[in-house]
Amino acid sequence: MGKKEKREQKIRSNPTNVSLEEFEALVRQYGSIRGGGKHPQAVIGERFMAFKRTNPVKAAYIKQLLEYIDNP
Numbered sequence: 001m002g003k004k005e006k007r008e009q010k011i012r013s014n015p016t017n018v019s020l021e022e023f024e025a026l027v028r029q030y031g032s033i034r035g036g037g038k039h040p041q042a043v044i045g046e047r048f049m050a051f052k053r054t055n056p057v058k059a060a061y062i063k064q065l066l067e068y069i070d071n072p
Helices: 003-013 020-030 059-070
Strands: 032-034 041-044 047-050
Touching: 003 020, 003 059, 020 032, 020 041, 020 059, 041 059, 047 059
Parallel strands: none
Antiparallel strands: 032 041, 041 047
16 A cells, blocks of 8 residues: 555544645645635546645545545
């Protein structure tokens, strides 16, 4: 199991305590980040999700991202 798979498994097992760095790495693994500042957008396929750059990232953003990844 590679580094990316371990990161994703860790996030899926505990979505309430995810650092901003890990969250953005997972977004980049499946898509890209558009914009900057405090409220960028995660782009997964044709879906967009605005998120706030806080550390740790709120669980609602994590759950929404995982839903987008599982159901493209």
